[in-house]
Amino acid sequence: xxxxxxxxxxxxxxxxxxxxxxxxxxxxxxxxxxxxxxxxxxxxxxxxxxxxxxxxxxxxxxxxxxxxxxxxxxxxxxxxxxxxxxxxxxxxxxxxxxxxxxxxxxxxxxxxxxxxxxxxxxxxxxxxxxxxxxxxxxxxxxxxxxxxxxxxxxxxxxxxxxxxxxxxxxxxxxxxxxxxxxxxxxxxxxxxxxxxxxxxxxxxxxxxxxxxxxxxxxxxxxxxxxxxxxxxxxxxxxxxxxxxxxxxxxxxxxxxxxxxxxxxxxxxxxxxxxxxxxxxxxxxxxxxxxxxxxxxxxxxxxxxxxxxxxxxxxxxxxxxxxxxxx
Amino acid sequence: xxxxxxxxxxxxxxxxxxxxxxxxxxxxxxxxxxxxxxxxxxxxxxxxxxxxxxxxxxxxxxxxxxxxxxxxxxxxxxxxxxxxxxxxxxxxxxxxxxxxxxxxxxxxxxxxxxxxxxxxxxxxxxxxxxxxxxxxxxxxxxxxxxxxxxxxxxxxxxxxxxxxxxxxxxxxxxxxxxxxxxxxxxxxxxxxxxxxxxxxxxxxxxxxxxxxxxxxxxxxxxxxxxxxxxxxxxxxxxxxxxxxxxxxxxxxxxxxxxxxxxxxxxxxxxxxxxxxxxxxxxxxxxxxxxxxxxxxxxxxxxxxxxxxxxxxxxx
Numbered sequence: 100x101x102x103x104x105x106x107x108x109x110x111x112x113x114x115x116x117x118x119x120x121x122x123x124x125x126x127x128x129x130x131x132x133x134x135x136x137x138x139x140x141x142x143x144x145x146x147x148x149x150x151x152x153x154x155x156x157x158x159x160x161x162x163x164x165x166x167x168x169x170x171x172x173x174x175x176x177x178x179x180x181x182x183x184x185x186x187x188x189x190x191x192x193x194x195x196x197x198x199x200x201x202x203x204x205x206x207x208x209x210x211x212x213x214x215x216x217x218x219x220x221x222x223x224x225x226x227x228x229x230x231x232x233x234x235x236x237x238x239x240x241x242x243x244x245x246x247x248x249x250x251x252x253x254x255x256x257x258x259x260x261x262x263x264x265x266x267x268x269x270x271x272x273x274x275x276x277x278x279x280x281x282x283x284x285x286x287x288x289x290x291x292x293x294x295x296x297x298x299x300x301x302x303x304x305x306x307x308x309x310x311x312x313x314x315x316x317x318x319x320x321x322x323x324x325x326x327x328x329x330x331x332x333x334x335x336x337x338x339x340x341x342x343x344x345x346x347x348x349x350x351x352x353x354x355x356x357x358x359x360x361x362x363x364x365x366x367x368x369x370x371x372x373x374x375x376x377x378x379x380x381x382x383x384x385x386x387x388x389x390x391x392x393x394x395x396x397x398x399x400x401x402x403x404x405x406x407x408x409x410x411x412x413x414x415x416x417x418x419x420x421x422x423x424x425x
Numbered sequence: 426x427x428x429x430x431x432x433x434x435x436x437x438x439x440x441x442x443x444x445x446x447x448x449x450x451x452x453x454x455x456x457x458x459x460x461x462x463x464x465x466x467x468x469x470x471x472x473x474x475x476x477x478x479x480x481x482x483x484x485x486x487x488x489x490x491x492x493x494x495x496x497x498x499x500x501x502x503x504x505x506x507x508x509x510x511x512x513x514x515x516x517x518x519x520x521x522x523x524x525x526x527x528x529x530x531x532x533x534x535x536x537x538x539x540x541x542x543x544x545x546x547x548x549x550x551x552x553x554x555x556x557x558x559x560x561x562x563x564x565x566x567x568x569x570x571x572x573x574x575x576x577x578x579x580x581x582x583x584x585x586x587x588x589x590x591x592x593x594x595x596x597x598x599x600x601x602x603x604x605x606x607x608x609x610x611x612x613x614x615x616x617x618x619x620x621x622x623x624x625x626x627x628x629x630x631x632x633x634x635x636x637x638x639x640x641x642x643x644x645x646x647x648x649x650x651x652x653x654x655x656x657x658x659x660x661x662x663x664x665x666x667x668x669x670x671x672x673x674x675x676x677x678x679x680x681x682x683x684x685x686x687x688x689x690x691x692x693x694x695x696x697x698x699x700x701x702x703x704x705x706x707x708x709x710x711x712x713x714x715x716x717x718x719x720x721x722x723x724x725x726x727x728x729x730x731x732x733x734x735x736x737x738x739x740x
Binding site: 152251252254255256258259260261262263264266267268270271274349353356357360361362363373376379380383384387390393394397398401402405406 | 439440441442443444447451452563564566567568569570571572575576578579583590674675677678679681682685686693696697700701703705708709711712715716719720723
């Protein structure tokens with residue numbers, strides 16, 4: 100089969116593309132900005148959904164989010180309704196996952212528990228994003244002493260073992276702000292613990308974008324540092340931060356469950372998966388079903404966030420993509 | 426190498442300084458009067474209260490309080506427990522060997538399981554065994570340690586009755602009973618590390634096994650075990666060593682949970698109990714000890730890194 104000769108005037112990349120038969124790449128480069136955007140978007144989506152794990156993750160997350168929003172409609176019982184006739188009852192037709200030590204329906208509590216887990220995961224990571232992104236952008240853009248001081252503080256926060264620091268901060272916030280709902284103590288603590296990961300990543304990205312021509316151009320035109328950071332640098336560093344944030348939601352949910360399990364996070368009677376496991380640990384010999392379902396819920400949700408985060412990372416990382424395709 | 430060690434030690438100073446400020450601040454921001462906490466709500470006259478406040482240095486400006494606290498801390502004086510009045514250093518000193526014991530056992534399990542699966546996966550990438558390894562790694566990373574602990578307890582202690590459900594015995598007192606009691610905590614503690622080592626170790630090994638010198642080693646007729654053990658593993662150890670250092674932080678965090686579930690009298694459990702008893706000097710002391718352990722582990726990793734890869738020493 101005769102090969103088509105590369106068009107005159109096409110660059111070296113186009114010649115290579117022609118020779119290797121990657122004609123699609125060629126045409127995409129030739130297309131208009133709008134078309135290119137659509138093609139990139141479609142390719143990105145295909146890449147994200149390429150592995151079955153991402154699909155599984157998205158399905159699990161869809162169920163979790165559905166439960167969180169429509170908990171009132173789908174639960175068979177209110178989460179805190181106590182049935183003294185049915186205390187630590189094994190799974191049955193009336194109570195699919197059994198009841199706990201106060202006669203509360205475990206399924207209902209797990210469904211309501213999605214609210215706490217999602218809320219803590221999302222808000223704690225939101226706090227980490229607010230703190231970490233601002234610190235990382237400022238440290239990376241200004242460099243010098245600002246960078247040194249900020250990053251040493253981040254090093255120090257990261258030197259603390261995550262759960263231990265979260266325990267310490269939650270314990271300190273509790274008595275200091277007794278009017279604040281305890282769930283906020285946990286969210287702030289987890290947010291602070293997660294901040295260094297975000298700030299380091301943002302800083303590293305900022306350092307590379309800072310040297311690009313469009314930033315220099317903006318500087319020459321007299322744009323203020325605030326404008327350069329928000330308008331020119333921030334839009335160019337978001338992608339890896341979104342990936343990191345997705346993975347951090349998983350860690351945040353796990354940490355909140357850990358804190359609740361230790362009895363530090365959210366206070367009873369609010370249904371949380373961690374506190375349900377705490378109760379389950381006391382009845383492991385007589386009523387093991389108390390400890391089974393909440394664990395599955397935590398495990399599946401954390402796994403789902405990890406799957407989706409990994410899928411996003413792969414889709415956004417050209418290096419990983421080319422190695423997988425080869 | 427000596428210069429490298431020195432440089433690393435000097436770079437730790439600002440981090441340790443900020444860690445000390447955070448640890449001090451955690452206790453300082455707490456409301457309530459430590460002098461009242463020591464005396465009890467109703468005990469003591471106004472004079473004894475004032476005397477105690479002066480003695481505790483609570484009337485000094487905050488930077489003086491911090492300076493005094495830091496000076497005492499580096500001398501090993503971590504204050505006294507509010508609950509029992511015992512020196513914090515003594516209370517926690519008794520618990521350090523217990524935590525160290527469990528932590529090392531967990532790390533050992535993590536390395537052995539993680540590396541074995543990584544080697545099996547890397548030797549046959551894409552095989553069914555490799556797939557199983559990947560699933561183990563993904564699952565292990567998402568498995569909440571407290572849930573795994575409860576499942577193990579149910580299986581090994583309640584159903585099979587092979588192991589005691591909880592508690593701790595020193596290996597010096599009864600090695601067999603100690604081993605039986607340590608099994609579940611060590612496995613639970615090491616699972617997360619194993620998962621991370623599996624994943625990172627596999628990709629490091631796959632990359633190394635594609636190098637030319639591995640082909641050379643194979644073509645000169647070396648046994649596969651020698652190729653993997655002597656040539657591949659040593660070079661793959663550089664990224665794995667970094668992961669190990671980071672895992673110590675995770676192990677320390679895990680200790681708080683595992684020690685609580687299995688009723689092991691370690692430093693992590695002391696921190697959790699201190700929160701409930703509002704025994705803040707113990708909490709602060711435990712946080713300091715655990716964080717120092719993580720920092721020292723990271724330093725040791727960096728040093729090992731310098732040893733494994735000579736390029737790093739001279740940078």
